Structures are given as C-alpha cells and as structure tokens.
Amino acid sequence: MKALIAAGGHATRLRPITWTTNKHLIPLANKPMLWHVIDKIVAAGIKDIIVNVNPGEVDSMSKAFGDGSNWGDVKISYLEQLGGARGVAHVVANAKEHLEGHRFLFFLGDNIILGSINKFVERFENESLDCMLAFSRVKDPQRFGVPEFNADGSLRRILEKPCDPPSDFAVTGIYLYNEDYFRAFDAIKPSSRGEYEISDINTWYIEQGRKVGYEEITGWWKDTGTPDALIEGNALIMDSLDRDSFKVEGDVEEGAQLHGLVSIGPGTKVSADCLIRGPVTIGANCVLSGAYVGPYTSIGDGVTIRDTEVEHSVIFGGATIDTTERIATSLIGLNATLVDARRTHPKSAHRLIVGDNSFVEL
Numbered sequence: 422m423k424a425l426i427a428a429g430g431h432a433t434r435l436r437p438i439t440w441t442t443n444k445h446l447i448p449l450a451n452k453p454m455l456w457h458v459i460d461k462i463v464a465a466g467i468k469d470i471i472v473n474v475n476p477g478e479v480d481s482m483s484k485a486f487g488d489g490s491n492w493g494d495v496k497i498s499y500l501e502q503l504g505g506a507r508g509v510a511h512v513v514a515n516a517k518e519h520l521e522g523h524r525f526l527f528f529l530g531d532n533i534i535l536g537s538i539n540k541f542v543e544r545f546e547n548e549s550l551d552c553m554l555a556f557s558r559v560k561d562p563q564r565f566g567v568p569e570f571n572a573d574g575s576l577r578r579i580l581e582k583p584c585d586p587p588s589d590f591a592v593t594g595i596y597l598y599n600e601d602y603f604r605a606f607d608a609i610k611p612s613s614r615g616e617y618e619i620s621d622i623n624t625w626y627i628e629q630g631r632k633v634g635y636e637e638i639t640g641w642w643k644d645t646g647t648p649d650a651l652i653e654g655n656a657l658i659m660d661s662l663d664r665d666s667f668k669v670e671g672d673v674e675e676g677a678q679l680h681g682l683v684s685i686g687p688g689t690k691v692s693a694d695c696l697i698r699g700p701v702t703i704g705a706n707c708v709l710s711g712a713y714v715g716p717y718t719s720i721g722d723g724v725t726i727r728d729t730e731v732e733h734s735v736i737f738g739g740a741t742i743d744t745t746e747r748i749a750t751s752l753i754g755l756n757a758t759l760v761d762a763r764r765t766h767p768k769s770a771h772r773l774i775v776g777d778n779s780f781v782e783l
Contacts, residue, residue: 422546423523424467427512427594428455428482428530429475429502445530446485447651448735450658451684451702451719453485455530457658459492465542467526468495471519473512476501508616513598514606522600529594533654534638538595541636545597551631553597554579554623556590557638565591566620568635576627576635581612581620592620593638601631648752655735656717659700667699671707686722704738715749729759 428445445455455472462470470489474482479499489495502515513520513527526542538555545553556568562583569577569587579592596619605625612618626633667682671689681699685691688706697703697714704722714720715732722738730747739756742748746761753759 422467422525422542423469423471423520424462424526424528425513425516425520426455426458426462426470426472426528426530427509428472429478429506429512446481448719448721448737449533449651449655450662451704451721454533454654455482455486457533458528458530459486459495459497461534461538462526462528463492463495464537465526465539467542470495470497471516472497472499472530473502473516474499476503506616508611509619510606510609510617510622513602513619513622514617517603521603524599525597525602527596527598532594533658534593534595536638541595541597544634544636548634549632550597550634551599551601552623552626552633554633554635555593555595555638556635557593558589559591560589562586562589562591566618566623568592576633578627579620579623581618590637592623596623598622598626599631601626605629649750651752652717652733652735652750655719656733659702659717659719662700667702671703671705681716728761 446453449457459470472482472486479501483499486497489497500516500519502512504511504515509529541553541555544550559565563586564582567580567583567586567588568590569580571577580587602622605622606617608625609617609621612621623633664682667684669679669683669685670687671685671691673679673685673691674693676693677691678696680697683697683699684702686703686705686707689703690708691697692710695709695712695714698716700716701714701718703709703714703720704724706722707720707724709726711728712726713730714726715730717733718731718736720726720736721740724736724738725741725743727743729742729744731742732747732749734748734751734753736742736753737755737757740753740758742753742759744759744761748759
C-alpha cells in the first residue's frame with residue numbers, strides 16, 4: 422500500500438508567512454507540519470510515500486524531509502504538480518504513474534489530527550473496502566465536502582461546499598481508495614469553479630455501488646488554513662507529545678525557573694532572570710534573557726528573546742523579540758524583528774514595515 426500527501430497550494434489565508442515559506446513547512450511543536458503527517462502514515466504501516474509539491478519546490482521539501490531514512494526503512498519521493506491548480510482530485514491524477522494498480526492513502530498535508538489513523542487503514546484493508554472516508558463534526562460544514570445520508574444511515578452522496586449542508590459532518594482530508602480511482606477520475610468533469618472535486622470521486626464510488634466505508638474522527642481534527650487554526654494546532658500537538666520529547670540540552674543558568682514540560686535545544690542559553698512555563702519547545706542556539714515564555718509556545722532555532730513575555734505563539738527561526746510588551750496568540754515569521762517602540766523617536770509614533778495581508782494589533 423502506498424500513500425500520497427498533498428503538499429502544494431499557496432495558502433493565501435496565511436500570508437504574509439506563506440509568501441516565503443511553504444505552508445507544510447510551518448513549524449508546529451518545532452517540527453514542520455508535514456513531519457507530523459508522515460509520523461502518522463508510517464505508524465499505520467505505510468512505507469512508500471509520495472509527496473506532491475508545487476513546481477520548483479522539490480529541493481526545499483526534500484531538504485526538510487529527506488528520502489525517508491529519518492523514519493527507518495521508509496521511502497519518500499517527491500512529485501511536482503503539473504497543469505496548475507485543478508482541484509484536489511487532480512492532485513491524485515497527477516500521480517497516476519506511481520499509484521495506478523495500487524490501493525493507497527491520500528492525505529491532505531495541512532490536516533492535523535490527534536491520535537492514530539491506524540483504525541482507518543486497518544478497516545479499509547480488513548473489510549476489503551473500495552473507498553474509506555473520515556468525517557468530523559464541525560460548526561461550519563459549508564466550508565467542506567459534506568456527506569448526505571440515506572434514512573438507513575448509508576451514504577447517498579458527497580457535496581462540495583454546499584450552501585445548505587445536509588449534515589453537520591465535514592469530510593476530512595484523509596481518504597483511502599482502491600485501484601479504481603482512475604476510472605472514477607475519467608468519469609467526472611470539472612465543477613462550476615473549474616476544478617476536479619474529490620467529492621465527485623467519492624460520490625462516484627457510492628453511486629457505482631462500491632464498498633464505501635466511513636468513520637467519525639472522535640478526537641481533534643483541524644484544517645490548518647488560518648493563523649488561529651495553526652496556533653491551536655501547535656498547542657494540541659504539544660499536548661499530545663510524550664514526556665520523553667521534552668529534553669533540556671541547552672545552558673540554563675541557576676535561578677532560571679522551568680515549570681512543567683519544557684524542551685530546550687543544544688546551544689541555547691537561558692539566563693537566570695527567565696521564567697518558562699510549559700509545555701514549551703525551544704530550538705537550538707537561542708538566547709533568552711529577562712524573558713517569560715508561557716504555555717503552548719514553540720520557538721525555532723536561533724531566536725533571541727529579551728525583556729519580553731511570549732505565550733501561546735509560534736516563533737519561527739532567526740526571529741528577534743526585544744520589547745517590554747506581551748506577545749500572545751501570534752505567529753512571528755522567519756528572521757522577523759520586534760523592538761520596543763519607546764526606544765525610538767518620537768515617542769508617540771509606531772514605526773512599521775508591514776507586508777501584504779499582514780495583521781497587526783497595536
């Protein structure tokens with residue numbers, strides 16, 4: 422069995438972060454988002470993984486995840502998306518030469534779930550299903566593919582982003598298909614928005630009388646398409662880490678206070694006047710002085726934090742935060758700099774360099 426991970430797209434709702442960083446490389450608990458997806462796929466026993474990427478991004482993605490050897494005898498290969506953005510179903514069609522004749526898992530790489538996907542894979546295999554879908558109850562199903570059920574609870578069809586959803590379930594980005602996927606793809610046409618919809622693939626399996634199973638995700642599931650969702654995903658992933666993941670390898674001066682689960686990478690220096698309350702992950706070669714770091718904060722490599730309070734945030738590598746203000750529920754991008762406005766003149770002014778689609782609260 423193989424797996425295909427969709428890791429392309431442009432993530433416009435996450436700009437300006439995604440102007441320079443592929444969404445799937447955004448760190449959650451100090452590992453790229455896609456790393457957590459690969460962990461779950463490998464834990465389900467799948468060792469042949471294809472990652473679909475934007476044109477020109479093979480090098481950056483392969484640098485981040487390698488050939489699979491980080492996960493033992495796993496093989497990871499990379500495939501550029503051809504033909505532009507033509508819908509989720511077309512992402513699979515783009516991998517036809519790799520997947521044709523195989524049963525496979527298709528995983529949207531920006532979907533994060535807590536817990537294992539093993540039960541989905543095992544049921545798909547044990548019951549010899551042709552298609553297996555994962556559902557989650559949501560407050561806004563109109564944003565997703567939505568299942569419509571018959572009176573007996575069987576699936577009738579899947580609707581893509583319906584204005585009047587027939588249920589409060591969303592079809593999550595975890596799909597399993599048999600060898601007939603490409604027959605289904607040949608049978609569907611682009612939707613009114615010009616895309617090949619994965620909902621139409623799923624409806625084809627249902628209408629053809631194929632064995633289609635579904636399971637509800639009973640734990641947490643998140644489509645990490647917005648800054649708030651990313652920050653929440655970071656917190657929940659940190660909650661799910663085992664205690665052995667939190668190691669103090671840096672230089673922590675006597676007097677510094679570390680409470681709860683805290684991970685500090687090698688080469689990082691924490692001065693005596695710091696207070697860190699976990700869960701917190703801090704990367705390598707950071708400098709923290711006069712800082713308070715609160716729960717659910719992830720700090721990348723090479724970050725400097727001075728005289729600042731940071732909580733419930735994701736700080737990318739190379740950032741410098743040197744201000745007496747409190748930073749909370751924030752995404753701070755690669756090599757970003759935050760300084761205290763009171764150190765500049767005139768005192769009443771704010772000096773800003775703000776990119777497209779930024780969000781600033783003063």
